[in-house]
Amino acid sequence: MTINPGMDHVESMLSRRSNKLVQAPGPDAGQIKLMLQTAVCAPDHSALRAWRFAMIEQAEIAAFTDLAIAATRRWGREITAQKEQNTRNWMSKVPLLIGLAYKISHDNSKVPEIEQTLSMGAAVMNIQNAAHAMGFASYWSTGLGSYTEEVPEALGFDSLDYRFVGFLAVGTPIHPTTPAQRPDPMTMTHVWKPK
Numbered sequence: 001m002t003i004n005p006g007m008d009h010v011e012s013m014l015s016r017r018s019n020k021l022v023q024a025p026g027p028d029a030g031q032i033k034l035m036l037q038t039a040v041c042a043p044d045h046s047a048l049r050a051w052r053f054a055m056i057e058q059a060e061i062a063a064f065t066d067l068a069i070a071a072t073r074r075w076g077r078e079i080t081a082q083k084e085q086n087t088r089n090w091m092s093k094v095p096l097l098i099g100l101a102y103k104i105s106h107d108n109s110k111v112p113e114i115e116q117t118l119s120m121g122a123a124v125m126n127i128q129n130a131a132h133a134m135g136f137a138s139y140w141s142t143g144l145g146s147y148t149e150e151v152p153e154a155l156g157f158d159s160l161d162y163r164f165v166g167f168l169a170v171g172t173p174i175h176p177t178t179p180a181q182r183p184d185p186m187t188m189t190h191v192w193k194p195k
């Protein structure tokens, strides 16, 4: 397992950028475990431990892609032949796809669902930052039938008990990741003073 040499934690987060087009090598078993360990360090009100991950390894990605395309069409969403081909081309190179869900804690008076969602988002962000720190790229997508019932269910997440929040494609960038233009956070910030 390598962490990018010379990159401290903050510098690593500042340089992370999503990269959709990834290829092998993907993370090995030890690196995957480490990424998931960072996920379960996410803030978690009442220790719900609701995060769930379905690991779709390279050998199964073609079968999963078939399933996702068929399910999306059955769900009533048009997928043109070109879009299907683009999706298949993309998926054919991805070494690891992670299905992302959390177990809903229904009617939890202490932890409303927005907090459960936020905790899942924080967990996914930790994986993305960890992947980047280890020299991989990742891409969070809610395509591939994320919003159908069939795709989450096929991954083990029925919609009564789980909220499915998409997929992370993880691997080695096919094209070098160029720096992102980020906004000035001070334009989104104000200092509050009492009236």
Ligand SMILES: Cc1cc2nc3c(=O)[nH]c(=O)nc-3n(C[C@H](O)[C@H](O)[C@H](O)COP(=O)(O)O)c2cc1C
Residues within 6 Å of the ligand: 016, 017, 018, 019, 139, 140, 141, 142, 143, 165, 166, 180
């Ligand atoms: C929950 C979630 C779902 C997303 N789904 C998609 C998607 O389906 N398609 C897409 O092009 N980008 C999607 N994105 C955006 C990308 O993952 C990525 O954040 C965006 O391209 C900006 O890149 P950055 O992470 O380097 O800022 C999604 C982001 C989030 C947080």
